[in-house]
Amino acid sequence: MAGRSVLIQVASSAIPAYVMQSCMLPGKVLEGIDRVNRNFLWGSSENKKKIHWVGWSKVTRPKLDGGLGIQAARGRSTALLAKLNWRFHTEEKAPWARVLRLKYCNHQRLNSRNSNKLSTSRVWKSLKKGEEIFKKGTRWFPGADSNLDFWQDNWAGIGPLRQAIQGPLTLEASRIKVKEVGHFSGWDWDMLQMELPKNIQREILATPIPLAARAEDKLAWKLSAKGDFDLKSAYSLTLSPSSEVPFKGKWIWKLNTLPRIQSFVWQCMHHSISVRECLTARGMDIDNSCPICRNGPESILHALRDCPSARDIWHQLGVPPSDSVFFVANLKDWLVSNCNSKLRQRAGQLPWFQVFLFAIWMIWKNRNHFVFKGTMQYPNVAKEILGRVMEYTYCAYSHTAVKRMMMKSIRWEKPNSGWKKLNTDGSSADSLGLAGGGGVVRDEHGSWVLGFARKFGPVNSFLAELWSLRDGLLLCVDCGPKSKR
Numbered sequence: 001m002a003g004r005s006v007l008i009q010v011a012s013s014a015i016p017a018y019v020m021q022s023c024m025l026p027g028k029v030l031e032g033i034d035r036v037n038r039n040f041l042w043g044s045s046e047n048k049k050k051i052h053w054v055g056w057s058k059v060t061r062p063k064l065d066g067g068l069g070i071q072a073a074r075g076r077s078t079a080l081l082a083k084l085n086w087r088f089h090t091e092e093k094a095p096w097a098r099v100l101r102l103k104y105c106n107h108q109r110l111n112s113r114n115s116n117k118l119s120t121s122r123v124w125k126s127l128k129k130g131e132e133i134f135k136k137g138t139r140w141f142p143g144a145d146s147n148l149d150f151w152q153d154n155w156a157g158i159g160p161l162r163q164a165i166q167g168p169l170t171l172e173a174s175r176i177k178v179k180e181v182g183h184f185s186g187w188d189w190d191m192l193q194m195e196l197p198k199n200i201q202r203e204i205l206a207t208p209i210p211l212a213a214r215a216e217d218k219l220a221w222k223l224s225a226k227g228d229f230d231l232k233s234a235y236s237l238t239l240s241p242s243s244e245v246p247f248k249g250k251w252i253w254k255l256n257t258l259p260r261i262q263s264f265v266w267q268c269m270h271h272s273i274s275v276r277e278c279l280t281a282r283g284m285d286i287d288n289s290c291p292i293c294r295n296g297p298e299s300i301l302h303a304l305r306d307c308p309s310a311r312d313i314w315h316q317l318g319v320p321p322s323d324s325v326f327f328v329a330n331l332k333d334w335l336v337s338n339c340n341s342k343l344r345q346r347a348g349q350l351p352w353f354q355v356f357l358f359a360i361w362m363i364w365k366n367r368n369h370f371v372f373k374g375t376m377q378y379p380n381v382a383k384e385i386l387g388r389v390m391e392y393t394y395c396a397y398s399h400t401a402v403k404r405m406m407m408k409s410i411r412w413e414k415p416n417s418g419w420k421k422l423n424t425d426g427s428s429a430d431s432l433g434l435a436g437g438g439g440v441v442r443d444e445h446g447s448w449v450l451g452f453a454r455k456f457g458p459v460n461s462f463l464a465e466l467w468s469l470r471d472g473l474l475l476c477v478d479c480g481p482k483s484k485r
């Protein structure tokens with residue numbers, strides 16, 4: 001399954017991307033693409049149906065939310081059309097964008113009562129289908145001479161401000177521009193003729209106005225670090241808010257092991273491998289007792305841990321029979337804690353998580369061999385497991401260079417004679433959405449000259465550092481540029 005999921009991502013969901021970039025495919029086609037991918041993932045064909053162990057809506061979530069990172073056709077299509085919107089706004093001078101703008105953004109159309117009913121081209125219709133996600137994902141950063149509308153444009157990162165306040169505005173107030181309220185030195189609240197709620201004020205305070213006089217308004221994609229469009233995050237915006245994230249799954253794909261074992265762990269986390277209990281839960285009419293020991297129902301934990309034959313293997317691998325945590329934990333806790341364990345195997349020097357991963361995989365293979373062929377595949381499974389782990393660790397670890405750490409002590413040093421030195425710092429309590437920072441200017445003797453401290457809006461630590469630096473530099477500029485650095 002590991003290989004098939006990669007093939008879907010690079011081939012079958014990539015092929016329609018070219019067409020999807022400029023038009024919305026009909027619903028039937030999108031469903032067809034999903035069906036082909038779904039059947040391929042689980043190995044179904046026209047004559048042979050296989051169980052689709054994990055639902056398509058879970059498979060198509062990001063890996064972080066317990067999915068496989070495969071994109072559903074409709075979401076992918078919408079995300080690509082959001083990208084078309086992005087290009088429409090950022091490539092203003094491109095001929096295609098100019099034609100569309102002249103044709104569909106003229107006064108007549110914008111002022112018509114039901115502009116949605118006017119006939120339009122397929123590209124424009126498709127563009128509109130990506131608009132919602134585009135608006136969700138973007139914001140403006142106002143320039144020094146901003147043309148942005150204070151109430152209607154999304155420049156404070158919380159959507160148009162008009163939606164955040166209630167009640168009517170006077171004509172004059174409704175036409176106010178961002179540049180009339182915000183200056184690089186601060187915000188002139190009196191211009192608004194009303195008081196904004198405190199949480200909105202905080203968001204606005206966290207919005208920087210550039211110092212360069214000719215800086216233009218800039219469109220940015222909110223979900224990427226550099227502000228450029230990012231398809232993956234656009235896709236995640238098309239997903240319905242995940243009320244039922246089954247588990248956070250990023251760690252599975254970071255495990256240093258074989259991809260097929262990663263997929264196996266992923267299916268176990270979804271309670272979806274073909275043990276008898278899972279088969280009966282899906283409506284199959286079979287005896288659900290363990291095919292090896294015939295003692296009790298065969299759950300995933302029974303097959304991999306609690307069956308006497310599996311228990312034996314764990315003991316041989318060094319888990320003491322009295323280990324109350326190992327043999328008591330529920331399935332998810334058991335997988336998460338052992339796969340992320342930093343311990344070494346008791347008898348040798350092998351990393352325990354490697355031993356554990358190969359062990360569940362080989363125990364599972366052995367069980368299947370017994371069920372389908374009537375015999376155990378390996379007479380001595382524990383030895384086989386340790387052999388494979390050694391082989392894998394030798395191949396996987398031998399090329400990784402050893403990182404060397406250098407300890408270096410740093411301390412504050414005085415500036416040269418005649419100079420002054422500015423030091424700033426900022427930090428944020430992300431969970432509370434509050435940030436602050438400050439700085440000091442000291443002279444050649446290390447004596448205090450100037451200082452400042454203030455609260456920023458809800459920004460992260462990195463931005464808080466930048467805000468402090470900016471404030472510090474502005475302070476220095478204000479107090480005379482003669483001898484500062």
Ligand SMILES: [Zn+2]
Nearest residue numbers: 290292293307
């Ligand atoms: Zn059993």
